Each structure stands twice: as C-alpha cells, then as structure tokens.
Amino acid sequence: MTLPGLLDTDAIRKDFPILQRLLHDGQPLVYLDNAATSQKPQQVLDALTSYYERHNANVHRGVHVLAEEATALYEGARDKVAAFVNAPSRDEVVFTKNASESLNLVANMLGWADEPYRVDRDAEIVITEMEHHSNIVPWQLLAQRTGATLKWFGLTDDGRLDLSDIERVITEKTKVVSFVLVSNILGTVNPVEAIVRRAQDVGAIVVVDASQAAPHMVLDVQALGADFVAFTGHKMLGPTGIGVLWGRHELLEDLPPFLGGGEMIETVSMSSSTYAPAPHKFEAGTPPIAQAVGLGAAVDYLNGIGMDAIAAHEHAITAYAVERLLEVPDLRIIGPGTAQDRGAAISFTLGDIHPHDVGQVLDEQGIAVRVGHHCARPVCLRYGIPATTRASFYLYSTPAEVDALVEGLHHVRRFFGAG
Amino acid sequence: MTLPGLLDTDAIRKDFPILQRLLHDGQPLVYLDNAATSQKPQQVLDALTSYYERHNANVHRGVHVLAEEATALYEGARDKVAAFVNAPSRDEVVFTKNASESLNLVANMLGWADEPYRVDRDAEIVITEMEHHSNIVPWQLLAQRTGATLKWFGLTDDGRLDLSDIERVITEKTKVVSFVLVSNILGTVNPVEAIVRRAQDVGAIVVVDASQAAPHMVLDVQALGADFVAFTGHKMLGPTGIGVLWGRHELLEDLPPFLGGGEMIETVSMSSSTYAPAPHKFEAGTPPIAQAVGLGAAVDYLNGIGMDAIAAHEHAITAYAVERLLEVPDLRIIGPGTAQDRGAAISFTLGDIHPHDVGQVLDEQGIAVRVGHHCARPVCLRYGIPATTRASFYLYSTPAEVDALVEGLHHVRRFFGAG
Amino acid sequence: MKLDSMYQEIILDHYRNPHGKGLRDGDAEVHHVNPTCGDEITLRVRLDGPVVADVSYESQGCSISQASASVLNDLLVGKSVGDAQQVQEAFLELMQSKGQGEGDEEVLEDAVAFAGVSKYPARVKCALLSWMAWKDATAQALAQRPE
Amino acid sequence: MKLDSMYQEIILDHYRNPHGKGLRDGDAEVHHVNPTCGDEITLRVRLDGPVVADVSYESQGCSISQASASVLNDLLVGKSVGDAQQVQEAFLELMQSKGQGEGDEEVLEDAVAFAGVSKYPARVKCALLSWMAWKDATAQALAQRPE
C-alpha cells in the first residue's frame, strides 16, 4: 500500500529504537497513541546523553566551562524553538514543564495583572467545549478565584466549533479567549482567523493551545495572530518534562510573574524584589536544562524532515484511515468524518463495546491506542458517549499500521460476539 | 592524602562519565559546584535511555503495554522517593519540576486555602535571612497578594540562625514558617527541632527546604516533624526537570489545587470540576515521566552507597577543606568556620579579589566553583559583601581536589598581584 | 490466548446480562468515579437489620467494571454485613495479587473469575469500582443508624 | 596562558586604579544590575550642550566590570554625544564578536583590550554593564532637555 505524499517511513522508523520492540509473544509494536505522547528518535536520546556526559552544569551565573557550555546549549535550544515557531524574538519563548503549566501560567498572570489585562469579577473568559482539561481547569480556577464568568463555544454534530453566535460569546467584557488549534480528541483543526479577528475587535487576549499542532504542522505564531501559544515537548519527539509558552514581548514585559525563585529575579532583598526581563522572569528555579536541549534536537529532527512534508504524510494517512475505519461495521467516528481540516487523531466508538475492552483486545495484538475521555470529558458528554477509542498517527505511521488497526477491530468485534 | 570516613571515590568516579572529561589544554575537571547541580552516574543515564528506548508512553489512563510499563515505572519512582525520605505514605510524594515549584506550590495552596490554613491579611509568614531566593520570592509574592506580613530570622556573625527572639518572630499570628535545612551559601545546618516546636505551639504550618539536605544526608520527613518538605532531583544525581514536594496527607487532602489540567481531575464538566486525590491533584498535565524514572535510579544509587556513608565522607572532606582553605592568606569563610553542623558547601572571599575573577582564574585550571550571590543575595547584604566564591563537595569529591582548589587559590592571588 | 484469562466466559456473561442493575430504594447512596478511565457508578445499599437487603446500581463502564458490579450484587445481597465485608476483603486481596492469587472459591464463588484481571493494573480499578462504592455506601448506611 | 587574553595588563591597571570613580553632579542617574552575577552600578551623566561633560559612577563588581567603567570614563568624557554613541556601538559590537573581533584602535583606544573578554559569554555582560548604563542615562538626560 503506498499513498501519494507519504514519507520514507522505512528510513524514519530506523531512527526510533522503540519501534523495533516486540510485544507479548513477538508482536511488532503498532504505536497509534501519538496524540498522548510521541516516541523519540535516537538523535534526541543522543543529545540528552551527551549533555549529561559532557556538559552538565547549572545554567546562567557560572563562569566555569561546563556552566558556559550548559548555558549555551540551553539558550541555543531557545533559539531553535523560537525559529521553529517563527517568533519575532527569542525572548518571547518561555520554557515550562509542559503545555499545562504554560496555560496555567497565562491564567495566573492575567489573574494577578494590573489593568488593562486583569481578569476580575466583571470579566468574561471564553474557551470551547472541545478543550483539553488543561485548557479548561486553569480557567475554571481563575473564574472561581476572581469571580469572572467562564463562557464557551459549543460544538456541531460533526465535531466542529459552533461559531454561529460568536458575537454573543465574545463580547466587550471578554478579557481572554483561549482555544485549541487542533483537538486531541476530535482531530478538528479550528478556524483561527475568525476567532482571532473577533477577539481583537473587543480587545481580548488570545491564547492558542497548540499542543496537537506544533508536532504536526507548520506553526507560525506571527501568522496565527495570537498573544500566547502553548505547546509541549513530549508530543513533538522531545523529552518529557518540557513545555513552551510563546508570548508577545510587550505582554511578557507587562504581566506579573507567576512562580518566584532563583533565575527569575533581578535583585532580591528580604523586603522586596525586582524581576529579570522575560523570558527569565517566568522561569523560576533550575530550568529543565537537559529537556530543553533534547527539545532542540527534536526540532532539528523535525526541520530535517520538514513540517510541510510531515503534514502531508499525516494527511494521507488520516484520509486512508478514515476510509478504512468506516468499513468496520458499527464504527462511528466522533469528530469530522473526512480528512478535511483535521489532524491525525481519530476517535471512534464501536457499537456498544466499551473502549476499554476495545483497547485491551487491540493491545493483545500489539496495537497501542488510547481509550477513555482523552482529558476532554465535555466532548464525551456533548456526544452522549462514555469514552472513545482513539488512534493517532505521526511521521513514522504507515498504511500497514492502519490496516493492522482495522484488522484488529474486526477481531475485537468477533471477540465480543458482535462480528 | 586519606582521611577517616572517606568513600572509595576511585570506584565511584568511574560511574560518572563527565568526571573523565578533560578541559582546556587537557586539565582534568575538578568539579566543585555540586551545590548548584550534581553530576549523574551512568546508572541514571541508562535508566533514562532505557525508559525512552523501551517503555515510553504517557502514564495513567492507558490499557496498552507501553502505557502500563511507563505507569509502573513512574509510580515505582514515587515508591522509591517515598521510601528514601521515610514518608508514611507514597501518596504524600508529589512530583514537581524543581524545588522552586514545590515551594511555590505550598505558597499558592496556602493563599487559596480555606480556614484554618488560609494566609490572609492578618497572617504572618516567617522565613529566614539565609533562604535561597526560591524560598523568599514565593512568600514575598504571597504576602503582596494577600496582604500578609513577611517576617524573618536574622543571622549571627558566624552564619547561624539567630533564634534568640524566636517567640517574637513566630507568634500566634504566624500561619507558616518556611526555612532551609542546609543553607546553599553558608553551608549551615539549621536546628530544626527548636523551630518546629515553636511553630507547632502556635499552630503554624512548617515548610522545610531540603534541597541541600536530601542529596547529602539521611532525610526522614517523619523525624523532621515538618508539614512540607521540598527538594530537587538534579542536585541528588537525578535529571534536571524534576522536583519533589512531600506533604502530610491530611494537608494535601484539605488544601486546594494549584495548577489545573489533565491528570489532576476526577471529573470535568464545562461548569465545574472535581479533583483527584493527592498526589495526582497536584500533578497537572503530563508529568516529568522519564525524569521521575531517572530520579528513582538516582535514589537507588544513593541507597547503594548509603546516605550515612555519604554524609560521613562529606563531613571528612569538609573538615579538611575548611582547614586547608584557612591556610590561604586573606581568605575569609562566610558561614560556620568549622565542619560542625555544616554541609559541604563552603563560601569565602579572598581579600578584595572579586569572586568572578577568582572563579575565572580557577576555571583556567580546570576547577569549577560557583561565584556570585548563589541565589541568596540577602546573605551577601547581611555580611556586607558583593558575592562569594563557593566550593561545594559531593560523594565523588576527593582530598586531592581540595588540594587543587587551595593550590588554585594561591595562583589566583599571584595572578592578581596579591601573593 | 492470554486475554482469555481476563475475559472469562463468566465475566462476559455477567457483562451481557448484569444482575440487579437499576436503582432501587436504599439507606445510603454513593457516586464513585474511576478518574483514570471515566467509569462511573451510582450505588445504593439497603440494610435490613444485620443483613444486606439490596445493592442497586446504575453504572457506565467497561465489561470488567460492569461484570464486577453484577457479581457483587449476586454475592453480597442476602449476606450479613459482616460476611459481606469478608467477601469484599477477599475480592480486594485477589485484585491486588498481581496475577498471583487464585481466590478462594468457597468465599468468592463466581468472583474468582476475576483472578486474571489482577494481571492488568489498569483494569484492577475497573474491577474494584463497585466494590469500593459498596464499602463506602455500607459504611454510610451503618453510620446513619440510630444507636 | 589563555586567560591573559582576557586579563590584559591594561585592564588590570584600570581595575586597580579606576578613573573617574565616585558620584558627582549629573543630569540623569541610573542604576543597573547584572542579574546573572549581581554586579551593580549607579551612573550619572552630565551633558554640557552637545558634549559629555562628565560620567561619574559608584560600582561594585569584578575586574572586568570595574575596568570597563574606568575605560568608559576615559573615552567618553569630553566627546560629543554623537561621537560617544559611536564609541559605545563599536564597543558593543566588539563584545558581541565571540572572540572574533579585534576592535578599531582609532575608535576604541584602550577599550580594544577587552577583545579577549568577548570569548567568555558570562563576562561579556560584566564588560557591558557600565556601557548600557551610560546609554540609558544619556537617553534620559537628552529626553529631559527643554525643546
């Protein structure tokens, strides 16, 4: 099976040691859980090892060789990430521990900010019904703690944002609009422009959760037009333990710090402190140094293949997967039913076989999918289902893996007496 | 040179690849910057690599093999850390990104808590003048944002806490007392019992910053008697990007969450959410999985040597270093002048040669020390000095390295025409 | 096939035809969730003197959690609270046995079929959901009793 | 020895005998800190028409930051603001050259001695501290002028 637009996955898969692993009784691993986390190429593992074996030291503030090397590597990773998202300035890239911290950071900054940014009891916060919990709970907490009102866009039956009442949802009272660029459960790619335009009209800050976008497509923060963009290293071939918040320079300068501690200060006395300029103001304590270096190597790897080529590959795989999945009796896709404006995560239900059972039987065949509410429970509530099974693809996924999945689903149906 | 109580550093050093590195024109690395961060043994690097090469997946919520393995490894690391600090329950161990986040987490929980924990405008917060910025700024922010009053213990001339007015500093209004167990700049080991007793008398919560204790001595949270204990992985042979907060179970249950997002919830709807029990309540988003696994391997390594043996080794090295350093003309130790109740970080000034210059000239000889205010600027202010040079030792440090340092300092004095 | 050790025919039967499902009168009601997978149960316990008179429930979840609630209903209804607690403890122990336990068929009857589940850490919580809910509800029902 | 490229004799001389140190009258005062190492400077600029009439300062820091302030005082006092700005830019460029630049001795005079410092990223900020403070103070002094 070959499809137009596919990458040379034979070559790529050689870079990923885990893809060589055999499971159970010698089954090859079919890893279709990429929306949860991606696997890591040898190049990233080597970057980590060489950092620890040769250069490890705490960054900044050191005059010795190791400290200078570690600082150059850490700050070099910032340069790479800044270029990767086309940031106007490297100082706009803040390293966090994951996308969740990035989003909480914004919510907290806005809660503690002075006017005109401050979210207070008169303010409205707008999110959507397809957000990951990490882009819901921080705003719920902010709303509870400030008295602000939380509003959201609902969803259409085919898994798209319902923007029909955009003027009523985003109003003059709206201080911040935060939404996901690509849904991790539905796969939907959202129409950024319409939302950003309306948000800018009312002077609201726009936050984009790009956790499922950065790994899979060209991400250009300038083209997006948002004020903040959050994403996470482990889903884009990088290590766990590192996330990114990109923010517009003026905002990072104006907004107050979140976590306090070493690295983020300018000068400290017992009675008061002043803070370092961004990005350091938002990086309290010893940063995830090795993880930043690893993320830098991941970005190099992605650039080496090309984000356009990766997007094309995933589009081809997704189109093929949608088509083949719909062959399976009783399978219902939750989310857009075509590959149009959708990412490479496909959620579905299979008759009344519970996703846990689907996942378990697939696992027995070496096929790793995720089951549950995928940290987006409101989506399950919206579609009246307890959970979904989700297959999600990446640059190393192959049509043969799609075939294995489909075969596996037929087996699931037989196992539970449905086929 | 051998001293009683030393470890077999020849064997230990073989485990640390970076210690084999040559700098500049073939100088062996003399790494005396352990208070900033420690080096990592091969065992920890292997744990990281094998995690990524064989088991990497997102934790919890997965029914496939990799997800179960990754979860078992991640939660297994929690068991190891819990045992390492003698926690009554594994659920009392929260993984954070570093000690700074751990301390901010406590400060924020107390700011958002209900009575009786809530820190509000009537409350007093007590810290000390020898805290790391990461145990100052979070409390300054909390005080600013709640109107609470920040108070602190001063220091004696020989680098000890001045507890003479303890009854006046910790009062009935004190809601929280947070202090460092071992100072990273002075080396002082603080008298926990006296402080905890007084804090408990007035019903204050006790937070201990054990960042410089956990790597170097037996840390028994039950014996300490504190409510929260924070420390950081990278200083104890573990990876960057992981910290720990141990907290008493009832408190973790009662206190509100800090960061919101995936993993920390029980159930989410658009209008409200409930939270998972501790420790997950405090671990929003994908945790530092590989880093926890690495920290677990570090704990195994430390246990293999024995924390008592490590403490004895460092005590011997420190006593020798204090003695030899005092041979250097114009050298003044900032902090306790003996090895009694002190850790293995020794700060000093060298006549009027600025620490930056000291560090630079030492670096040229392959000797890595840290110079500056060591994220404890109030200590420099207290002793009327701009900065110090700090040499800090660990389980792989040798008397020969102390000799190299002393030799190096003589050279520094000659270089700047003082010798 | 290894899976068969988890999906015993007896489990699949209970899953397809759950016993005692539906909410009926009770002395206490609890709602438990398995946050790691979203399975949910609302469960009521009615006591009649020392006896577990009824356990009724509404639940949503996988075959394991559904079958487990059904087996619970079979096993505990009609027993004295003390005996029922012993069954609950035996079941808990079996589930925590990591594939090592076989379960005492005298005590656990049909529930021994869950022995294979204990090999799958992610599914142990599914199997335990209703049993933890029952324990909680029973404690509440007992606490409400007039002295 | 590589170090000698940084610690030129000329730098050590300025460090031991800083020129123009101490605070005198000025049109604008700034306080700059190098947060990564704690070096501090308070610096005043006095302008006399188009001319930099005085640069006075109180500072705390390493040999590099001290010597650099002293050299700055030597070089800029007496120059026109425009010329002084050119010197400042040339110095900034030299410091950012990562050991590659040599510096134009015509423009930078004694300050070319700092070329070696540019190899040491952690020390570049020390060398630039007073120059950034001067730039800031001069901008403030100019802004205050009556139109």
Ligand SMILES: Cc1ncc(COP(=O)(O)O)c(C=O)c1O
């Ligand atoms: C005493 C003390 N507390 C807190 C910290 C902060 O640790 P981290 O930078 O890993 O957050 C450090 C180390 O930098 C320290 O030495």
Ligand SMILES: Cc1ncc(COP(=O)(O)O)c(C=O)c1O
């Ligand atoms: C859309 C989306 N947002 C946010 C997150 C949170 O990322 P992390 O868990 O790395 O914080 C995820 C992934 O879990 C995601 O898919």
